[in-house]
Amino acid sequence: MLREGFEIYKKTRKKNDQLFNHYFMRVLAGYVVAALSRTPATPNQITIVNLVLFLVATAMLVALPSYEGGLLAILVLELSYLLDCADGMLARHKGLASKAGHHFDFFTDETKAAALVVGVGLRLYVNGGAGPTWSGGPGFGAWPRDWFLFATIGAVFVISAAVSMTKFLRHPDIAGRAETVEAYYETVSTGGGVSLMSRVAAQIFTFLRFLNHYPSHIFIFALLDRFDVFLLVYVSINALYLAKGWLGLLIRFARS
Numbered sequence: 001m002l003r004e005g006f007e008i009y010k011k012t013r014k015k016n017d018q019l020f021n022h023y024f025m026r027v028l029a030g031y032v033v034a035a036l037s038r039t040p041a042t043p044n045q046i047t048i049v050n051l052v053l054f055l056v057a058t059a060m061l062v063a064l065p066s067y068e069g070g071l072l073a074i075l076v077l078e079l080s081y082l083l084d085c086a087d088g089m090l091a092r093h094k095g096l097a098s099k100a101g102h103h104f105d106f107f108t109d110e111t112k113a114a115a116l117v118v119g120v121g122l123r124l125y126v127n128g129g130a131g132p133t134w135s136g137g138p139g140f141g142a143w144p145r146d147w148f149l150f151a152t153i154g155a156v157f158v159i160s161a162a163v164s165m166t167k168f169l170r171h172p173d174i175a176g177r178a179e180t181v182e183a184y185y186e187t188v189s190t191g192g193g194v195s196l197m198s199r200v201a202a203q204i205f206t207f208l209r210f211l212n213h214y215p216s217h218i219f220i221f222a223l224l225d226r227f228d229v230f231l232l233v234y235v236s237i238n239a240l241y242l243a244k245g246w247l248g249l250l251i252r253f254a255r256s
Contacts, residue, residue, distance in 0.1 A: 058119030121152025
């Protein structure tokens with residue numbers, strides 16, 4: 001079982017993946033896939049389960065406003081993300097990857113992003129600030145409680161607009177290329193050797209994506225009880241992505 005799980009990990013991990021995934025989460029997911037491959041479970045069913053778990057986690061952020069409740073909620077969130085890694089790996093392992101499954105997975109991921117900012121924002125509102133033990137101090141200072149209601153509305157707008165931007169830019173008529181099912185089977189072993197410059201650029205891009213990849217670091221903010229900083233960083237990065245996307249679109253479509 002242990003050997004099988006690690007072999008599945010090596011054969012189904014994604015190309016240019018997050019460091020958190022590459023060295024930790026997909027390793028664990030390999031063993032989950034080894035167990036799931038012995039059952040009738042389909043990748044789409046695993047996607048549905050991980051979405052339900054994620055929504056439970058965001059509800060827990062609000063319903064359990066204590067420090068311990070926040071840690072428990074993030075634990076459930078990370079369990080959901082483990083299954084999120086496993087569904088695609090299971091699809092590649094069983095040869096079931098499809099365009100429909102890929103788009104369904106993308107849809108649930110972006111649904112989770114919106115749910116997360118709602119859960120974190122309302123948690124901060126319920127707690128009256130950064131956390132249950134927050135009473136002012138260094139850093140960003142004490143946030144006004146009502147501010148988080150407006151922050152949550154703004155965060156949902158930014159995340160929703162960023163999702164729409166991504167879907168628009170990926171459309172074949174805009175991207176200039178159609179998605180293929182073969183692309184969903186790309187793993188780290190796909191392709192030949194690449195130059196040192198390409199490898200360095202890929203590592204830099206991976207690090208930058210890490211900043212927007214909340215499963216890689218949200219547990220740190222939970223441990224520090226600073227969900228307010230997480231919300232600020234996460235929304236700011238998405239706002240920068242949105243601004244960059246709009247700048248490119250304006251340059252492209254506003255030309256005479």
